[in-house]
Amino acid sequence: MSLDVFSLTLAIENQSAGNEKDELHFCCLESCGKNLYVGTKDCFVHHFVLPDLSQPGNEKTCPQQKEVKKRHLGMKRPITQLKASSILTHLLVLSDSSVTVLNMFSLEPIQTMQKIRNVALFEVNGMAAFTDPVFIELFVVALKKKAIYIYAVSLDKWECVKEVPFPEEPLALAVDRSCLCVAMSARYILHKHTSGTTQELFPYDKLKQNPIVKVVGRGEFLLNGPGSLGMFVTNSGISQRPPLQWPEQIHMAAVYFPYVVTLDSEALRVYSILDQQQKQLIPFQKGCILVSSQERVFVLTSKEIYSLIPVQIEEQIETLLSRERASEALDLVKGARAVIPKDKYKAVYQYVLQQAGFIKFFQECFSEAKELFIKGHLDLREVIALYPDSPPLSTTFKQPRPSVCNIKDLNQMKKEDPERLQRYKQFLADFLSAIRLTEQAQRCKEQVDNTLLKLYAESGSEELIHLLSSDNACQLNECVHCLEKHQRYFALGFLYHSRDQDHNAIQTWIQIADGYLQESTQKDIHRHIVKFLSFQQKRELVWKYADWAVQKNQEVGVQIFTKSPQREQESFSYEEVIGFLKQYQLALMLYLEYLVTARNSKEERHHTLLAMSYLEQLLEKKDRDKITLFGTRTKLQDLLHESSFYNVAVIQDRVLDTKLHTEIAILYSKQGEHDKALWTLVHKEQDFQAAERYCQRNSEGKDKxxxxxxxxxxxxxYLDSTTCNKNELVTAAVDLLNNNVAVFDLVSVLQILPDSWSLQLLSKFLVESVRISIHYRRMESVEKSLAQAEHLRYRYSRAKATEGIIKVVKERTCQVCHKSFTEPTFLWSLSGILTHTHCARRENHSGPK
Structure with a gap:
């Protein structure tokens, strides 16, 4: 794709008087700053001064130059190569296989520097001057010799410091610091003259290709490779860029970063180093030499010198953006960082990112547009302002129209293609949501949040609640109207709450719950109000709406006081809440359950009130299903069993005249009247299994x-003969004996059993009792035998430790206190060492008993 990278202008034209003998025939060229040096066929060196391209207009029209000086070298040979060094103010001239040094400005020869002869070509290491400003390095390819000679060049002398041999005579040379890239007759090689290492690269066809070796940048070369490819090679011998595809017969190439200009017999071609694409084609014939400088590229013919003046990078970028070539524009601005002033680069780069984002935006490549807008630190109001009916923006904001050719009018799209506009709105919502908490959005936080609220309200998105329930900068007056328009009253309550208008928030939600406002989304508004009040810190607000909440649904409403224990503990006393809930039976019961179970209250009143609440619910059977009554009775029984804080007498007075026999039995057990409790379960409740469970539960942890x-x-x-249903009681008694054989004493049971019971009826109990008795007796015998064995083992150990006789003389010492024995004596020790009597006694006392 074409792009105007350079403009071709005539810089110098041969202006002879018409005599062919006086006409100039240009052979070579060198540029150094604003100084231009031209070598001719008849051995003249011409010096020209170039115009300043920074002056307005000069980059478009480059007038023909008048020469400042010229000098003849005294020979009739053509000048084949020129190199200038601004550090030394030297001009190196190659003519007749000899290198001569002239002063850059006077063109006078340096008398102290003799010619270097037998030179085929030479190259100057421009980077060497940065390491030592007194010297430059000159690399000379000797004529018909297989070597390159390195010279150290100073102000008034040069000296050959090194000879680098090669397998054959070099044909082309480029130097980057210590690395030489050399074209041989059939192959390119890399040679590092400091270390002496050589690396062979790829071959080329000398018959079809001109050897081209150019320095691209630090540590990188451009070579004319096989297959008409311009190969990029680093000084380590690898390629980090794709090659350029250029014509087969190119004469020369010049590097003007980030571009490469090639010259062939038909045209000048400009390629991008960044994406390896051809950017420009300039028809041009009779060109022979290309030379690049810091400001331009020169094209030399035998009669004229043309100048390829680069178009400003900013102008190239604008051209690419106007053609929607966003990726190329981004590659160009990143690749041209070295040629853009540092103080301008950040602004230019951000501008390109932003405009590339708009290109992708109008192409509906929304994910890429989002990423580019974020990277480019785009003012979010520029995107918001594109949308129809967008919220009012700041009065100081002036909308810059995106400078892209594919810009679309979203207002027109609203009428013609609303479905497409909806996709744009979804992008805006996603984009603003992703960036609203970043620093980029802080300068226009109100506009961002207002826009998001409007988008969410229109689409019915659940993100609206998340937006308003978090920290936001929505403007109240404007947003209230928008939410009411779209019937988002639930969200309106959150907006009021975010502006510390909790009264208005609750009033709005209550109107929704009572049906006065139609909410577009289905929400459990009552449960939300209760949750909101449970975390509310204002007492007066809680008491104002607590009655409505509990009256609406007691089971949910009581959560105002049970779901925020920390707040409730600090702001509301238990007695205060109990007093309020007395008119709501279910709510009071649930609150008392919360105090007893969750808060572990040990107040007698709380436990007693809870038990009384259970009783009231059980005794008032209106509108109560069986499942609810069963659950309540289970809770009551558990409370009576497990709690030890309620007033037994008060509960007993309320229960005695009822049919709650199980509860009466539990109360008797609390008073220690187990016989009454069991009698009630057996004769009143007639639940033999419950009576047996009663015994098991109340005997847990007790002795046998x-x-x-x-x-x-x-x-x-069960054996009471005065009661009715004797057969059932006999069966229950037998089951009790058979199920709990271990707890009964056989002799005591046989004494109280009626004589009329048959042996067959008691056979199972008797067999199990005898078996258990025998088992206990045998276990006692085993335990006794084990104890006797342990006693014998101890006696054996003690006897073993004291059986030896030891004779002690004066020379021997006590093994414990290390004192000598005063007289012979026989001592023993449990540990088997020789000790004094008192030491042995001490050891005996500390030993096993």
Whole structure:
């Protein structure tokens, strides 16, 4: 794709008087700053001064130059190569295989520097001057020799410091610091003259290709490779860029970063180093030499010198953007960082990112547009302002129209293609949502949040609640109207709350719950109000709406006081809440359950009130289903069993005249009247299994005597001859004996059993009892035998430790206190060492008993 990278102008034209003998025939060219040096066929050096391209207009029209000086070198040979060094103010001239040094400005020869002869070509290491400003390095390819000579060049002398041999005579040369890239007769090689290492590269066809070796940048070369490819090679011998595809017969190439200009017999071609694409084609014939400088590229013919003046990078970028070539524009601005002033680069780069984002935006490549807008630090109001009916923006904001050719009018799209506009709105919502909490959005936070609210309200998105329930900068007056328009009253309450207008928020939600406002989304508004009040810190607000909340639904409403224990503990006393809830039976019961179970209250009043609440619910059977009554009764029984804080007498007075026999039995057990409790379960409740469970539950953790007494009491109640239903009681007694054999004493049971019971009826109980008795007796015998064995083992150990006799003389010492023995004596020790009597006693006392 074409792009005007350079403009071709005539710089110098041969202006002879018409005599062919006086006409100039240009052979070579060198540029150094604003100084231009031209070598001719008849051995003249011409010096020209170039115009300043920074002056307005000069980059468009480059007038023909008048020469400043010229000098003849005294020979009739053509000048084949020129190199200038601004550091030394030297001009190196190659003519007749000899290198001569002239002063850059006077063109006078440096008398102290003799010619270097037998030179085929030479190259100057421009980077060497940065390491030592007194010297430059001159690399000379010797004529018909297989070597390159390195010279150290100073102001008034030069000296050959090194000879670098090669397998054959070099044909082309480029130098980057210590690395030489050399074209041989059939192959390119890399040679580092400091280390002496050589690396062979790829071959080329000398018959079809001109060897081209150019320095691209630091540590990188451009070579004319096989297959008409311009190959990029680093000084380590690898390629980090794709090659350029250029014509087969190119004469020369010049690098003007980030472009490469090639010259062939038909045209000048400009390629981008960044994307390796051809950017410009300039028809041009009779060109022979290309030379690049810092400001331009020169094209030399035998009669004229043309100048390729680069178009400003900013102008190239604008051209690419106007043609929607966003990727190329981005590559160009990133690749041209070295040629854009540092103080301008950031602004230019951000501008390109922003405009590339708009290109992708209008192409509906929304994900790429989002990324580019974020990277380009775009003022978000520039995007918001494109949309129809956008919220008012700041009065100081002036909308810059995007400078892209594919810009679309979203206002017109609203009428013609609303479905497409909806996709644009979805992008805006996603984009603003992703960036609203970043620093980029802080300068226009109100506009961002207002726009998001409008978009969410229109689409019915659940993100609206998330926006308003978090920290936001929505403007109240404008947003209230928008939410009411779209019937988003639930969200309106959150907006009021975010502006510390909790009264208005609750009033709005209550109107929704009571049906006065139609909410577009389905929400459990009542449960939300209760949750909101449970975390509310203003007491007066809680008390104002608590009655409405509990009256609406007692089970949910009581959560105002149970879902925020920390707040409730600090702001509301238990008695205050209980007093308020007395008119709501279910809510009071649930609150008391919360105090007893969750808050672990040990207040007698709380436990008693809870038990009384359960009783009231059980006794008032209106509008109560069986499942609810069963659950309430289970809770009451658990409370009576587990709690030890309620007033037993108060509960008992309320229960005695009811049919809640199980509860009456539990109350008797709390008073220790187990016989009454069991009698109630057996004769009133007639639940034998419950009576047996009663014995098991109340005997847990107690000794065997108490357990035996409790089960015996139940057995006696079953055997009471004065009661009715004797057959059922006999069956229950037998089951009790068979199920709990271990707790009964066989002799005591046989004494109280009626004589009329048959042996067959008691056979299972008797067999199990005898088996258990035998088992206990045998276990006692085993335990006794084990104890006797342990006693014998101890006696054996003690006897073993004291059986030896030791004779002690004066020379021997005590093994414990290390004192000598005063007289012979026989001592023993449990540890088997020789000790004094008192030491042995001490050891004996500390040993096993």
């Amino acid at each position: 005597a108490f357990r035996s007494m409790l089960f015996s009491t139940l057995l006696k109640i």
